[in-house]
Amino acid sequence: MTEIAEYSRQFVLKTRPVDLPGDETFAIETTPIVMPGPGQVLVKILIAALSPWQNQRLKDFKNYTKPFEIGEVIDCDVLGQVVAGEADGLVPGQLVTGRLGWREYALATPDQLLRVTDEFPDTMWLTALSSPGLTAYCALDMFGRPMPGQTMVVTSAAGSVGGYAVQLGKLAGMRVVGLSGNADKCTLVTERLGADVCVNHAEPGYEERLAAACPDGVHLFFDTTGGTVADAVFDTLAKYAKVLVVGRTVSNNSDRPDLDPVNMRQLWAREASIQGFSRYSYPERWGFARERMMDLCRQGLIQTMDHLVDGFEKTPGALRDMLTGRCTGKVLVRYGAATPIEKDNPA
Ligand SMILES: NC(=O)c1ccc[n+]([C@@H]2O[C@H](COP(=O)([O-])OP(=O)(O)OC[C@H]3O[C@@H](n4cnc5c(N)ncnc54)[C@H](OP(=O)(O)O)[C@@H]3O)[C@@H](O)[C@H]2O)c1
Structure with a gap:
């Protein structure tokens, strides 16, 4: 009892x-x-x-x-x-x-x-089998359309959703570049999650290091944070890039959420497109995404x-x-x- x-x-x-x-x-x-x-x-x-x-x-x-x-x-x-x-x-x-x-x-x-x-x-x-893993899976599957050989940048790459986006991007054959807030997280993003590069956005000059890590430009930008760090990624977009807006942590943490910067000039110059995503709009995709994530976990392909x-x-x-x-x-x-x-x- x-x-x-x-x-x-x-x-x-x-x-x-x-x-x-x-x-x-x-x-x-x-x-x-x-x-x-x-x-x-x-x-x-x-x-x-x-x-x-x-x-x-x-x-x-x-x-x-x-x-x-x-x-x-x-x-x-x-x-x-x-x-x-x-x-x-x-x-x-x-x-x-x-x-x-x-x-x-x-x-x-x-x-x-x-x-x-x-x-x-x-x-x-x-x-992996709940909101973090399933959000990353659904956003990439439905709108990101990862292409092998192309480059994806992920903000908060050591974060809850971002960590799965990094791994799913690698499984799809992409070059994955993470952005994270300290050196230990960056090591985790490359060594444990398998990103090709992780740039520490807390260090000065990260914008140049990000550009150097994406020599062909950024084809897919998986953004959960927004803010100035995310805006720096817009300077490195490839032609016809896709920006997937999954979260806005920075402006949600701020006392002025209305001051969220978005580099629209680069969006226009690169003929890029921007797609907002909320998992709440796609409850019918949840069961399928969970089955797929369970399969990947069973095969040992996903680190939680x-x-x-x-x-x-x-x-x-x-x-x-x-x-x-x-x-x-x-x-x-x-x-x-x-x-x-x-x-x-x-x-
Ligand atoms: N669209 C959807 O359906 C959906 C579903 C789930 C979550 N979300 C959203 O996705 C976002 C991420 O959620 P999560 O659970 O995965 O959280 P998370 O990324 O694990 O946690 C927050 C991280 O954001 C980064 N961060 C915080 N303040 C920042 C700043 N001022 N500048 C840059 N980065 C900052 C930090 O990472 P670094 O220090 O390493 O940068 C921090 O560790 C949230 O905004 C959440 O609301 C959306």
């Missing part, structure tokens, strides 16, 4: 940050745990996945999604375990993923949950990267560390351990 706590803690939005969130941004609320009703299960959250979009939703500016309300629980993808209730074949013991937020327990309905197996390590269900922090209270600090470039791969926070499944439990 799984032990269930009496109370669950959750982080809610207390005040909106101007740029980066601080301790004053969040409050911890404690609520009694409610047992599931018909059609519901109670999920104990084991790992929460942090992402820059959580920061952008703390603020009140126009975006692809609505801001968190003051007092609202901070949302995020999680890995959890069903600990009570039965619904649609879900029984206690089953591991699941879903968007259940920064909290220790959550009630959920089966349509909110994806059942996961122990074929892969638990963290992989929040990395995560930065795992222990403890519910550490969640806001881990978000800040991610937003200030201190982490590599997906930032995950462990809230608890799974309960071993009993023998007579079919899950």
Whole structure:
């Protein structure tokens, strides 16, 4: 029998940050745990996945999604375990993923949950087989159209989404040049992820080193950050280049998101095209992308990267560390351990 706590803690939005969130941004609320009703299960959250979009939703500016309300629980993808209730074949013991937020327990309905197996390590269900890996896969497959021999540049190449874009570009036969914020990350991007070159954008003169790393120009630019670093890539675009805008971390972190620079002159001069991408628009592609990523992982062709922090209270600090470039791969926070499944439990 799984032990269930009496109370669950959750982080809610207390005040909106101007740029980066601080301790004053969040409050911890404690609520009694409610047992599931018909059609519901109670999920104990084991790992929460942090992402820059959580920061952008703390603020009140126009975006692809609505801001968190003051007092609202901070949302995020999680890995959890069903600990009570039965619904649609879900029984206690089953591991699941879903968007259940920064909290220790959550009630959920089966349509909110994806059942996961122990074929892969638990963290992989929040990395290669979840938003980071599937975003990189779908954006490249649907719009990037990687061509062997051509050059792709990836910003935040040691980052959660960027790290998979680097690897998928290499698997497609491209020359891949990463941009990253320190020397250790650059070593990881070339040695572990297989990029041909990684340019440290924190060092002066990175623009020249980037241009030198792309002698034929940049045919495909996979951009998750925006900002001046991304703008420097526009100076190196090849004729008919494609710019895939997957994220805007820099302007989302800023107090003036409206000042996001984009070198339109070079876009015009190179007859390049620009394509925005949001995974939320293509839910029907998700299952296929996950199957493909599972295949690549089974074959050992994909390296997963995560930065795992222990403890519910550490969640806001881990978000800040991610937003200030201190982490590599997906930032995950462990809230608890799974309960071993009993023998007579079919899950
Ligand atoms: N379109 C979609 O469907 C979709 C899906 C998932 C995520 N996203 C977006 O993609 C972006 C990346 O998400 P992620 O989870 O993979 O995060 P991430 O890249 O792992 O984390 C943030 C990284 O951004 C870089 N960064 C932060 N501030 C920067 C600055 N001022 N200048 C340059 N780089 C900076 C840092 O890397 P370096 O220091 O190494 O540069 C930092 O480590 C986010 O904007 C997210 O919202 C979009």
